[in-house]
Amino acid sequence: MSVSILKGRVAIVTGASRGLGEGIARAFTGEGAVVAMFSRDAQRLQEHSAALKEMGQEAVAFPVDVADVAQVNRAVEQVVSEFGRVDILVNNAAVAPSMLFVEMPDDVRDGVIDVNIKGVWNCTRAVMPHMLKQRYGKVINISSVTGPMVSGKGMTAYAASKGAVSGFTRTLALEVAEYGINVNAICPGSFDTPMFRSVAGKRGWSSDDEYVKHVGKEIPLGRLGTIEEMGDLAVFLASDKSKYITGAEIVIDGGNIIQEHKG
Ligand SMILES: NC(=O)c1ccc[n+]([C@@H]2O[C@H](COP(=O)([O-])OP(=O)(O)OC[C@H]3O[C@@H](n4cnc5c(N)ncnc54)[C@H](O)[C@@H]3O)[C@@H](O)[C@H]2O)c1
Structure with a gap:
């Protein structure tokens, strides 16, 4: 008999309308969690949560721009009042404009900082008081190999933002460890997403x-990589099977960054 390892858990997944966020939300509901899907694409979110409900799984859509702190705070309060708690936060939403440093306008740079850094900050800030009170929580930041480990031309803003997520992950992991809260980052290589x-x-x-x-x-x-494979790793980090892991950056890239020579 299979056991649903996230049964009874309440999760928030940002950027859940497509790509890796969609895969993570599906994997969580498949393991019995209630999932609050945060994204700006309200229509796609509604379609997903309706499809998941038809399969007997619980997902609720919240149209939220993670860069907007008031929207984030309101949505997190709604999740807590509807479901009573929040056990898991996956900071997945991000943008990745590819543009050479000398050509990048400040507003494009600021857009990356607003979503990829402040978005992570806003969502974590909103859930943390609840996790501290519960003395339980799992924060999973979807970072990248780009920034913390490698990079490519055109990725200065994105790489800098993911580097910031690394420092944020480690520091917060130290601050909340004594409350039984795990904070980890996943560093994906190349996944087939929009x-x-x-x-x-x-x-x-x-x-x-x-x-x-x-x-x-x-x-x-x-x-x-596939969105299902990302879902599997996120389930592991969201579950108590990984309870001694905190402050870690876990690479999932099919072995790509360990190659000395490509091909
Ligand atoms: N796909 C890859 O190969 C890859 C590699 C490394 C890291 N990542 C990381 O994985 C995560 C997901 O990437 P993806 O490939 O699925 O991207 P995607 O562009 O396909 O999906 C991103 C999702 O984030 C949402 N989003 C963007 N800005 C938002 C905002 N302000 N508020 C709320 N939602 C917002 C989008 O609507 C979308 O649902 C990102 O953090 C990305 O940096 C992806």
Whole structure:
């Protein structure tokens, strides 16, 4: 008999309308959690939560811009008043404009900082008092290998923002460890999502399918990661199977960054 390892847990997943956030939200509901899906794309969110409910799983959509602290605070209060607690926060929402440093306007840079750093800050700030009171919580920050470990041209703002997420993850992990709260980061390599496909044109590819195939061939495991595989890792970090792990950055990249030579 299979056991639902997140049964009874209440989770918030940001950027849950598509890509990795969608995969994580599905994996959590599949393991019995109630999931509050935060994203700006209200229509897609409604469709997902309706589809999950039809499958007998519990997901509720909240249209939230994570960069807007008032919207975040309101939505977190709604989650707590509706479900009584919040056990898991996945800070997944992010933007990734690819633009050379000398060409990047300040407003594009600020957009990255607002979503990728302040968004993580806002959501964590809003849930933390509840987790401290419960003396229980799991914060999972979706970072990247880009920034903390490697980088590419055009990624100054994005890489800087993910580097900030690393420092934030470690420091907060230290501050809340004594309350039984785990704070970890996941560093994905290349996953097949709309964000990943959106850079194909900028990298000179006329077809995003061809780009996905090309990148996949250079990865030791021979392909990009799937949103289901990201869901599996997030479930592990959200569950008590990982309770002695905190302040860690876990790479999930099919072996890509350990290669000395590609191909
Ligand atoms: N796909 C990859 O290969 C890859 C690699 C490394 C890291 N990541 C990280 O994984 C996470 C998810 O990436 P993805 O590829 O699924 O991206 P995506 O662009 O496909 O999805 C991002 C989601 O975030 C939401 N979002 C963006 N700004 C928001 C805001 N202000 N408020 C609320 N929601 C907002 C979008 O609506 C969307 O649902 C990001 O943190 C990204 O940096 C992805």
